[in-house]
Amino acid sequence: MVGSLGNGFLMDLGEKVEPLPQEFDPKEISCGITSEVNGAVGENGKEREIVLGRNVHTMCLTIDEPEADDEVTGEKEAYMAGVLARYRKSLIERTKHHLGYPYNLDFDYGALGQLQHFSINNLGDPFIESNYGVHSRQFEVGVLDWFARLWELEKDEYWGYITNCGTEGNLHGILVGREVFPDGILYASKESHYSIFKAARMYRMECVKVNTLISGEIDCADFAAKLILNKDKPAIINVNIGTTVKGAVDDLDLVIKTLEETGFTDRFYIHCDGALFGLMMPFVKRAPKVTFKKPIGSVSVSGHKFVGCPMPCGVQLTRLKHINALSRNVEYLASRDATIMGSRNGHAPIFLWYTLNRKGYRGFQKEVQKCLRNAHYLRDHLRAAGISAMLNELSSTVVFERPKDEEFIRRWQLACEGRIAHVVVMPNVNIDKLDNFLNELVQKRASWYQDEKIQPPCVAAELGEDNCVCALHKN
Numbered sequence: 001m002v003g004s005l006g007n008g009f010l011m012d013l014g015e016k017v018e019p020l021p022q023e024f025d026p027k028e029i030s031c032g033i034t035s036e037v038n039g040a041v042g043e044n045g046k047e048r049e050i051v052l053g054r055n056v057h058t059m060c061l062t063i064d065e066p067e068a069d070d071e072v073t074g075e076k077e078a079y080m081a082g083v084l085a086r087y088r089k090s091l092i093e094r095t096k097h098h099l100g101y102p103y104n105l106d107f108d109y110g111a112l113g114q115l116q117h118f119s120i121n122n123l124g125d126p127f128i129e130s131n132y133g134v135h136s137r138q139f140e141v142g143v144l145d146w147f148a149r150l151w152e153l154e155k156d157e158y159w160g161y162i163t164n165c166g167t168e169g170n171l172h173g174i175l176v177g178r179e180v181f182p183d184g185i186l187y188a189s190k191e192s193h194y195s196i197f198k199a200a201r202m203y204r205m206e207c208v209k210v211n212t213l214i215s216g217e218i219d220c221a222d223f224a225a226k227l228i229l230n231k232d233k234p235a236i237i238n239v240n241i242g243t244t245v246k247g248a249v250d251d252l253d254l255v256i257k258t259l260e261e262t263g264f265t266d267r268f269y270i271h272c273d274g275a276l277f278g279l280m281m282p283f284v285k286r287a288p289k290v291t292f293k294k295p296i297g298s299v300s301v302s303g304h305k306f307v308g309c310p311m312p313c314g315v316q317l318t319r320l321k322h323i324n325a326l327s328r329n330v331e332y333l334a335s336r337d338a339t340i341m342g343s344r345n346g347h348a349p350i351f352l353w354y355t356l357n358r359k360g361y362r363g364f365q366k367e368v369q370k371c372l373r374n375a376h377y378l379r380d381h382l383r384a385a386g387i388s389a390m391l392n393e394l395s396s397t398v399v400f401e402r403p404k405d406e407e408f409i410r411r412w413q414l415a416c417e418g419r420i421a422h423v424v425v426m427p428n429v430n431i432d433k434l435d436n437f438l439n440e441l442v443q444k445r446a447s448w449y450q451d452e453k454i455q456p457p458c459v460a461a462e463l464g465e466d467n468c469v470c471a472l473h474k475n
Contacts, residue, residue, distance in 0.1 A: 051406055053410075094413070096433075097411055097413060098412075098413050099412050099413060099414060099423045099429065099433075099437060100412065100413045100414035100415040100416075100422060100424065101415055101424060102302075102305045102397075103305060103426065104304075104305060104306055104307065104308035104427050104428055105308070105426070106308060106426075106427045106428035107308040107309075109310060109351060109354065111354070112354060115347065118134055119134060120134055120345075121135060121343050121344065121345075121346050122136060122137055122140055122161075122162070122344045122346045123337075123342055123343045123344060124330060124336065125161075125327070125337055125338065125339070126140045126160070128336050134346070135346050136346040136347070136350050137349075139350045139353040140161070140162050142349075142353055143162060143349055143352045143353050143356060144158070144160045144161070144162070144317065146356050147160070148160070148317060151290060151291055151299055151317060152292055152293050153292040156320070157292075157319060157320055158292075158319065158320055159318055159320045159323040159338070160315065161316060161339050161344070162314070162316075162344065162345075162348055162352065163315070163316050164312060164313060164341055164344060164345060164348075165304075165312040165313065165314055166195070166273075166275040166300065166301070166302035166305070166314045167193075167195035168314060169275075169301070169302075169314040170193065170195045170196055170199060170271070170300055171195065171198070171199050171202070172298070172300070172318075172340050173271035173272075173273075173297070173299075173300055173318065174186065174199040174200075174203065174236065174238070174271055175199070175203065175326070175340070176269070176271075176297060176298055176318050176322050176323070176326065177271055178203055178205060178236065179322070179326055180269050180297065180322055180325070181236060181267070181269055183233055183234065184233060184234040184235060185205070185206045185207070185233050185234070186199075186205045186206065187207075187208050187210055187223065187226065187227070187236070187237045187238070188200075188207065188208075188237070188238040189210045189211070189212050189217070189218040189238075189240060190209045190210065190212055191212050191216045191240070191244065191245060191248065192238050192240055192243065192244075192273065193240075193273060196238045196273065205236075206233075208226050210222050210223045210226060212243075212248070213248075214463070214464040215246065215248045215392055216243045216245065216246030216247070217240070217243070217248040217249060217250050217251060218240070218251070218255065220251065220258045224258050224262050227258070227259070227262040228262055231262070231263060231264075234264070234268060235259060235264050235267065236268070236269045236271070237255060237259070237268060237271070238273055239252055239271070239272045240273050241274035241275075241277045241278045241281060241290055241299075242274065242275065242276050242277030242278070242281075242394075242397070245417050245422060246390070246392060246399050247276075247277065247394075247395030247399075247424070248392050248395070249277060249287075249288070249392070249394050249395070251288070252270075252290065252294065252296070253294075255270070256270070256294060269297040270295065270296040270297055270298075271296075271299075271300070272290055272296055272299040272300070274290060274299055274300060274301045275300070276301075276305045276424070277394065277395065278290060278299060278300070278301040279305075279306045279307065280306055280371070280396070281394060283364055283365040283368040283369075284368060284372070287394050292319070297318060297322060298316065298317060298318035298319075298322075299316075300314055301314060301315050302314045303315060303348060303351075303352050306364075306367075306427075307352060307356075308355060308427070308428075309352055309355070311347065311351070313345060313348035313352070315352075323338050326338040370427060371425050371426060371427060371429075372425075374429060374430070374431065374434060375391055375396040375425040376391065377434060378398045378425060378434050378438070379398050381434075381438050382398070382400050382438070383469065385438065385441075386469055387441070387442075387445070388401045388456070388459045388463060388468045388469050389401075389463075389467060396424060396426070397423070398423045398424075398425065399420050399421070399422045399462075400420065400421060400422070400423075401419065401420065401421070401457050401459050402416050402418070402420055402421045403441065403445070403448075404445075405448065408440075408441070408444055409421065418462065419457045419458075419459050420459055420462045420463065455470065455471055456470055456471075457470065458470040458472055458473065460472075
């Protein structure tokens with residue numbers, strides 16, 4: 001099996017991999033953390049243990065001063081070349097066993113390798129040139145226009161920019177909402193991405209967490225009750241177009257209806273966090289539309305997830321009328337700026353432009369259909385193997401009981417929360433990869449539960465009784 005690491009490099013996924021040298025054995029760190037935002041509160045409000053990753057300081061690659069004769073002997077160059085070669089092999093191996101995080105690893109940007117010698121920086125406003133001439137604004141605005149068409153907002157009515165990551169898009173969307181309604185209260189479901197709650201802390205906003213349904217989508221009955229308690233202040237709402245763990249899509253139309261029925265007409269701002277599914281939903285038949293023809297204020301998506309950009313980036317779009325409160329003239333740049341970051345990666349817009357041109361709407365539609373088919377395949381085979389599993393209707397995120405072995409979790413890079421884990425089926429995840437995962441999971445699981453006294457966990461509280469096949473619910 002052959003894939004690509006971009007920049008023209010092909011990788012053989014069957015290649016034998018040598019691990020990077022380690023001076024110490026990395027130690028797993030565990031600690032008890034009480035934090036509702038991170039889902040660390042277990043049953044009955046008791047704190048539960050979160051298993052953190054390995055301490056990178058025990059295996060970092062040190063930087064040593066070059067020896068006086070290094071330029072002559074070339075030993076330093078040879079050493080660094082060896083480290084990079086082994087690192088590349090480790091990337092190949094980790095890519096083979098990547099299932100838990102929503103990154104599309106199926107890309108080849110060899111044609112763009114010629115641009116890697118330039119320091120391309122889009123600092124400032126995307127629509128106004130600065131004095132720094134090595135930029136890619138023409139590509140950036142082309143990408144923004146494509147997304148504006150997708151979400152039905154006219155060229156002269158939108159403003160946006162290509163962010164450095166999905167979190168920055170959320171930070172910007174919430175910031176715009178706060179500028180529109182300075183005394184507004186931020187409402188977000190408990191299953192919203194952690195960056196939403198980070199925004200509340202950064203901007204010192206009052207934040208109300210709303211309960212969710214078993215699917216993971218926002219509970220609009222609880223939302224209405226909490227709105228009524230704060231009728232004197234405007235509402236700033238984060239709507240999830242695919243939650244982080246369960247891939248649930250909040251009902252945008254019901255959220256708007258709830259706001260209007262509780263007396264918040266013209267006193268709300270909606271930011272849509274579409275990190276992954278914001279780009280998938282437009283290509284799913286019968287999926288509810290995310291569009292600026294509805295009274296939303298902003299939408300953000302990640303560029304390194306479904307699109308498959310090799311560096312973290314994102315797209316943030318808002319209404320032009322909202323941005324004047326944020327925008328400032330910057331003489332040093334000879335431009336305006338309403339972004340969060342100053343310098344912005346000028347390579348990212350070119351990668352996005354390149355992919356959007358190659359695939360187009362029809363190409364993305366094919367990839368979405370493939371992901372949904374493969375997600376159903378995984379869910380069905382997990383259930384057939386007697387493993388509790390759930391898949392939301394508009395999602396490619398398959399949620400199932402958490403594997404008992406942390407080493408297995410690390411091997412397949414699974415994202416976990418409490419008693420559940422998930423696989424995000426992306427375009428690079430094919431049936432062969434899913435079969436390898438399923439076969440290994442079933443084999444390992446047989447050894448974990450060979451003692452009849454040890455039973456698989458009940459996940460009815462997380463996934464619903466219909467999706468739980470523990471001893472209590474399988475009948």
